[in-house]
Amino acid sequence: MSAIPNIPESVVRAVSSSPDEVKSNSRSDVKENGISYVEDATVTSTSLPNAGSQADGASHKYSWKLHGATVENHRPIKVIVIGAGYSGIYCGIRIPERIRNFNLTIYEKNAGYGGAWYENRYPGCACDVPSHSYQYSFDPNPAWSSLYSPSHEIRAYLNRIALKYGVDRFTRLRHEVVNCVFDEDEGKWHVRVKDLTSGYEFEDVSDVLISARGNLNNISWPKIDGLQSFKGEIMHSARWNEGYDFRNKRIGVIGSGSSAIQIIPNLQRLPDTQLSCFIRSPTWISPPFSEHLFASLGLVDFNIPPSRIQQFLDDPQNYHNFRLQIEEDGNNIHGVTIKNTPLQLEGQRAFEKTMRERLATKPEIYNKLLPSFAPGCRRLTPGPGFLEALCQDNVDFVSRPISRIESTGVRTSDGELHEIDVLVCATGFHVSAPPPFPVVGLKGRTIKQHWSKRASTYLSLTTNDFPNHFLMLGPNAAIGSGSLTMMIESVGDYIVKCVRKLQKENLKSMCIKGERVEDFLEYADRYFEKTVFQDECRSWYKTRIEEENGGGGKKAVRDVITGLWPGSTLHCMEALRSPRWEDYDYEYLPEPEDNVTQGVDSRPAGTGDKRRVNAMGWLGNGWSQNQVEQKHTAWYLEPRFLDPMKPSTPRPEENAEFAARAFSH
Numbered sequence: 001m002s003a004i005p006n007i008p009e010s011v012v013r014a015v016s017s018s019p020d021e022v023k024s025n026s027r028s029d030v031k032e033n034g035i036s037y038v039e040d041a042t043v044t045s046t047s048l049p050n051a052g053s054q055a056d057g058a059s060h061k062y063s064w065k066l067h068g069a070t071v072e073n074h075r076p077i078k079v080i081v082i083g084a085g086y087s088g089i090y091c092g093i094r095i096p097e098r099i100r101n102f103n104l105t106i107y108e109k110n111a112g113y114g115g116a117w118y119e120n121r122y123p124g125c126a127c128d129v130p131s132h133s134y135q136y137s138f139d140p141n142p143a144w145s146s147l148y149s150p151s152h153e154i155r156a157y158l159n160r161i162a163l164k165y166g167v168d169r170f171t172r173l174r175h176e177v178v179n180c181v182f183d184e185d186e187g188k189w190h191v192r193v194k195d196l197t198s199g200y201e202f203e204d205v206s207d208v209l210i211s212a213r214g215n216l217n218n219i220s221w222p223k224i225d226g227l228q229s230f231k232g233e234i235m236h237s238a239r240w241n242e243g244y245d246f247r248n249k250r251i252g253v254i255g256s257g258s259s260a261i262q263i264i265p266n267l268q269r270l271p272d273t274q275l276s277c278f279i280r281s282p283t284w285i286s287p288p289f290s291e292h293l294f295a296s297l298g299l300v301d302f303n304i305p306p307s308r309i310q311q312f313l314d315d316p317q318n319y320h321n322f323r324l325q326i327e328e329d330g331n332n333i334h335g336v337t338i339k340n341t342p343l344q345l346e347g348q349r350a351f352e353k354t355m356r357e358r359l360a361t362k363p364e365i366y367n368k369l370l371p372s373f374a375p376g377c378r379r380l381t382p383g384p385g386f387l388e389a390l391c392q393d394n395v396d397f398v399s400r401p402i403s404r405i406e407s408t409g410v411r412t413s414d415g416e417l418h419e420i421d422v423l424v425c426a427t428g429f430h431v432s433a434p435p436p437f438p439v440v441g442l443k444g445r446t447i448k449q450h451w452s453k454r455a456s457t458y459l460s461l462t463t464n465d466f467p468n469h470f471l472m473l474g475p476n477a478a479i480g481s482g483s484l485t486m487m488i489e490s491v492g493d494y495i496v497k498c499v500r501k502l503q504k505e506n507l508k509s510m511c512i513k514g515e516r517v518e519d520f521l522e523y524a525d526r527y528f529e530k531t532v533f534q535d536e537c538r539s540w541y542k543t544r545i546e547e548e549n550g551g552g553g554k555k556a557v558r559d560v561i562t563g564l565w566p567g568s569t570l571h572c573m574e575a576l577r578s579p580r581w582e583d584y585d586y587e588y589l590p591e592p593e594d595n596v597t598q599g600v601d602s603r604p605a606g607t608g609d610k611r612r613v614n615a616m617g618w619l620g621n622g623w624s625q626n627q628v629e630q631k632h633t634a635w636y637l638e639p640r641f642l643d644p645m646k647p648s649t650p651r652p653e654e655n656a657e658f659a660a661r662a663f664s665h
Contacts, residue, residue, distance in 0.1 A: 085115020
């Protein structure tokens, strides 16, 4: 029952407090750290009920003052995001949606949205997982032209999303971050930025720094003697020369990863080309993902006919059911990543059969390409047309090691010179690595130094000694099975909760404890021991590290998985659902000098001149923002909030929502 009786409505309307009146009556001042304080909140102990008497009969003055903000405490907060691909765009949507009184800037070095999808423009560049699973959950695209949509469609989709949700308001294209330094005294990040159009450099400052650069960003050139001596055209798959004419050319391609698998069949089909494909590493080529689903829809290949696209556009439920099937398909194959499970063993036999059939005319290539490791140890790709291209007369499959590169071609270990006109390096990226610019955390330590042994994170999204710094698609963030975009959304939602916690609770900084980073690494290492990812293969999922092995300074070398999340997508979504705030260390914004009055010494023992901070100050002035704004003051009875809270009858435990997804704190 309310402590205050009902007041006649006429009185309420006559004297209802406006926001200005509330501020006036509380005489609050806003300080430089964004916290407001109520100047008349200081009370004496003798004025409190049941205060009793003091030995000297004197009034005992409390030194702390109420904050003048409402309990929601929307103090100003600034966020800088690096990168405008899938992750950066998601931040540009959710931060404005969920954080009030924010200042957001997204710096993107490219001239458009998309990140890796903006940069990768090689022929055949496409999604190597079903596109209908590689999109934002809240804004699906029913018009993908293929199960594996080309990169230009993904770029167009991301650009449309960015404009549709106003992400362009916060984005500065062709602005490259060149340096980031955390100021411990301020609790802020100082970010140096270069305008690539003008060349002008400037500094921006933020409370929070989010790295949304992703893994496939810092290109890796092959470390081969003589690379720079080649006199012909040379390009990396992520720095494609779109103006170069490959027709009537002798083409060398180095690599056997996802990019090479897409590039080779597209160059092979060009008129009068001759390809030398330098493929040292065996690799699995999987049957196309969701192949049986496409067959059930009567689709003969992976191109989606206009009639089917129109059906998806006209019937959203039909498209939703299609998406649901693809998502369930991807989540149900997690067992293929665990060694010696029935699904893994049966899957390997199916892969072998498919590869043997597709290489029937060149069995010698099958013998060289077939790996000894399990499927999935290296990134799997369906590679439509790749194996068939290797069987063509204008393709030379070269498995001998490269000795060096000369002015006119590539010389292999058997002494043969393979003369070429153009060299394509499909050699991937430096992944699970520090960014190519300095990021300086506590005590002047750079993240490059911090990760000198191995990339170490907590739940893939932050690391110790770098306060208020969060990562998206950082180390241990890619997915072995399931939807990557759901991983991105889950990480983004977690980070937005951290931003809100910093804002609401007057936190100067939050930093993950080093022990929790060590715990996560230990968990990940134990998890991967029984997976296919730990097999003997060359993969960007792995990092080779040296460790102490007993006494005498002996070193042991082992591979650790730094590229993948230790579990499935569904596992990741649940793990990130409810942050464990106890895993972080916190520092509060200081109380201003005039918030300590004479009387009780408000400094805890051993802190010198550092003023005591009331960690419950975020409770504010006893008001809710809704009351101040006189809006939604009974929000808990609005149907949008009430309906999901209705228990099931007659057995609440049969709630369908919690049957589909367990309740979490």
